[in-house]
Amino acid sequence: MSRVIKYGIVGIGRIGRSHASEMASYPGKFELVACADHAPDRLENLPKEFANAAKYASLEEMLKNDAVEMVTIATRHPDHVPMALQIMAAGKIAVVEKPVACSTAEMELLRQASAKHPGKLFFRHNRRFEAAFIKVRELCDSGLIGDVQYIKLYRSVGYCRRNDWMTMTEFFGGLLSNWGPHLIDQALCFLDSPVTEVWADVRRVISIGDGDDIFKIILRGANGRLADVEVAGCNAMPGREMEIIGSKGTIVFNGGPIIDVRYLDPATKLVSTKPHPENAGLAYGNFEEKLYFVEAKYQVPAISMSIIWAHLYDAVVNGVPFPITFDQAYNVVKVTEEAFAKSGFAAIKNFKSKV
Known part of the structure; x- marks a missing residue:
């Protein structure tokens, strides 16, 4: 038996409940035995996944439950790190929801605690x-569009x-x-290289x-x-979500089940030529060669993001390295912090933790 x-x-808000429903899709691997929320109404009329969970008014009380081996943190953002530190200090596994920290200084506290309590810290x-x-990463890695030059990641959460x-x-x-960690993490994966420069504009519109x-x-x-990363909550006409420009083609994802790719036919031979210094022709282009392209469509695979819990289980139980490393999570926080600083937008004010 596993x-x-x-x-x-x-x-136990929207995100906390989603943790429970996602892990319920892996029967025999996870069992929800406890939940905690400082708001009494959040502990009432809970979904079926919470049927056998002991209910607590605070994290401190829940940590006294010896049956609890792991705690997922789905509270207000500035509580994430203080709670993760408490959980690890109690000898339990902490799973931190994004944003995993509000600053790189907080990440350094997590680094120290993780070194003291190895195998007890995971990032969602x-x-x-x-x-x-x-799938798009797989297509990029295949060399289909040549050398990747520009990565454009866009997301609209509607006009709200x-x-x-x-x-x-x-x-x-x-x-x-809220959304930055998602696409910054993806952008860093696409870059596949240390970041040397950050430019940012951050603003409030509606x-x-x-x-x-x-x-x-x-x-x-x-x-x-x-990498160009943009997320908008004030865009009434959202467009494509991903656009990858390479030296031999482009990948576009507009949402939905299909990824479109247009790339130079591998059979096409590029002519060795030079630019002409004399007056150009009256039409635009290069008339010394004709380029042929392949237009292809790729199905988005049937992969659920909840597979992160399967990876976490394998890491905890079987010792398989978790795909999201501390340094990767740190770099997401570092870029977020630098983006706020470069834009001059105030990231956080006057928070009083309930920890």
Whole structure:
């Protein structure tokens, strides 16, 4: 019989409940035995996954439950690191929801605690396992479009005057904190190289809260690749989600089940030629060669982002390296921090932790 990881959740809102439903899809691997939330109403009328979970008003109380081996953190953002430190100090596994930290200084605290409690810290960058992202990376790595030059990652969350706590800087809210970690993590994977330069614009347009609702970040890798990351909550006409430009073609993902690729036919021979200094012809182009392209469509694979829990199980139980390393998570926080600094947008104000 396989080992079952008995776990608890702190923070029983939308994200905490999604943790429970996702792990329920891996029967025999996880068992929800406890949950905690400081708001009494959050502990009432819970989904079926919580039927056998002991309920607590605080993380401290839940950590006294010896049956709890692992805790997933789904609370307000500035609580993530203090709670992870508490959980590890109690000898239990901490799974940190994004944003995994509000600063690189907080990440250094996690680094120290993780060194003291090895194998007890995991980060839930679940969009590392987004199906279209996985397939597009595979196509890039295949060499189909030649040398990757530009990576454009866009996401729109609609035109929405959002007004919950995730829009408030008091709680490290705003799109850069909420959605930024997802696409920054993907961008760093596509860059596959240390970041040498960060440019950013972060602003609030229509959000009810004082956090940002649109941002653009441009990252330059040491290998020359450029990543353009943009997320908007004020875009009434959203477009494509991914566009990868290579030396021999382009990959485009518009959302949905299909990825479009247009690339130079491998049979095409590029003519060795030079530019002409005399007057150009009256039409645009190069008339000394004709290029032939292949237009292909690739199916987005049937991969659920919840597979992150299967990877976590294998890491805890079987010692398989977890795909999201500490340094990778650190670099996401570092880019986020630098983007806020470069843009001049205030990331966080006046938070009082409930830890």
